[in-house]
Amino acid sequence: MDNRRILQINLDALETPLFILDEVELQKNLSLLKEVQEKSGSEILLALKGYASYVTFPMMKNYLAGVCAGSLYEARLGKEEFGKEVHTYAPAFADKEFPKILEYSDYVTFNSIAQLERFMPVIRAQTIRKEVGLRVNPEKSIAGEKFGLYDPCATHSRLGVTAKEFDEQCLEYLSGLHVHALCEQNQDALEELLEVLEEKFSPILKRMNWINLGGGHHITREDYDCDKLCRIVQEFKARYPSIQRVYLEPGEAVVWNSAVFATKVLDVVKNSKNIAILDTSVETHLLDVLLTRYEPMPYIPTIWGAGRPGELEHTYTLGGLSCAAGDVIGEYSFSKPLRVGDVLLFLDMAYYTIVKTTMFNGIALPGIAMMNAEGNVLMIKTFRYEEYKNRLS
Numbered sequence: 001m002d003n004r005r006i007l008q009i010n011l012d013a014l015e016t017p018l019f020i021l022d023e024v025e026l027q028k029n030l031s032l033l034k035e036v037q038e039k040s041g042s043e044i045l046l047a048l049k050g051y052a053s054y055v056t057f058p059m060m061k062n063y064l065a066g067v068c069a070g071s072l073y074e075a076r077l078g079k080e081e082f083g084k085e086v087h088t089y090a091p092a093f094a095d096k097e098f099p100k101i102l103e104y105s106d107y108v109t110f111n112s113i114a115q116l117e118r119f120m121p122v123i124r125a126q127t128i129r130k131e132v133g134l135r136v137n138p139e140k141s142i143a144g145e146k147f148g149l150y151d152p153c154a155t156h157s158r159l160g161v162t163a164k165e166f167d168e169q170c171l172e173y174l175s176g177l178h179v180h181a182l183c184e185q186n187q188d189a190l191e192e193l194l195e196v197l198e199e200k201f202s203p204i205l206k207r208m209n210w211i212n213l214g215g216g217h218h219i220t221r222e223d224y225d226c227d228k229l230c231r232i233v234q235e236f237k238a239r240y241p242s243i244q245r246v247y248l249e250p251g252e253a254v255v256w257n258s259a260v261f262a263t264k265v266l267d268v269v270k271n272s273k274n275i276a277i278l279d280t281s282v283e284t285h286l287l288d289v290l291l292t293r294y295e296p297m298p299y300i301p302t303i304w305g306a307g308r309p310g311e312l313e314h315t316y317t318l319g320g321l322s323c324a325a326g327d328v329i330g331e332y333s334f335s336k337p338l339r340v341g342d343v344l345l346f347l348d349m350a351y352y353t354i355v356k357t358t359m360f361n362g363i364a365l366p367g368i369a370m371m372n373a374e375g376n377v378l379m380i381k382t383f384r385y386e387e388y389k390n391r392l393s
Contacts, residue, residue: 017279020377048068108131175209256351
């Protein structure tokens, strides 16, 4: 996010904790993605598992081909609020939900041949044609060990059918394949993925009409070579002329640097170290910090104006609001001492943040606001006691 736009925000007027979506930064990302689609001949989908703030869907659907969903509720949200193609994939579908999933989906991708065979009679009973795909696993850990639990092709992954397990008899059902092996990576990683994919599945690719190359393409990052991505996709399509549509789910790249998370200092205490307690929580609002804490590459969010421990004059441990003893965000340093009422801005907080928030310990969900082109922060949604009560029984 452009720091000049952050400076336009009247921090003292914010009711925190609060996610602030930046309309201008989001549109920059979308414009680049539209250009990539046009040059490469690919189609880009919004992955709802990472970002599903439908207040921005009217803008996004002017640039993207549709959405990819991983559940019944995501598929319904995509169909009702985005209104374009809905691609649904899940590690397994439940009997009771699958007919409704079909109702909201244009493309359905299965994780196993057993699931494909189980639900094909339901699909064939539909009057409206559905595109059917199968997820394959290239068994190549391209994301690498540093991404830990986010590596979709880690050893013994439950995601996708390996070449050894692939049964060609299922080809009569399929019109496409899905593969996902990347995580916040560049075009060279995609090139590597296609090499191993073609090595193991080339005869099958020649019989497909479409392919979904999954997520992890960090297209909107400054050092990403979009021209090379376009060439890679064009050359792939030339090698497999039967494949008419190539889909990408760049995930974080769609909303890269397009939101901040504002939180306020409630108290400052000392126990050998300086500790600032915020009106947010790792246990409730910053789940990726909690989930990756012991991973090779833990997620450490950036705070605007702050540094690493010891980098600036005043270092604090930032603690959360919940009663969980481990509710600690991490250590940061600041140029000035933190005071009660100070507002901290966490950067790049759109993807895998808003969708993962919880109400553990009865802590309210953060509000959601939009900063428009003029720099005005407009409140979109606030959450009250009823949301907490209605989740319980």
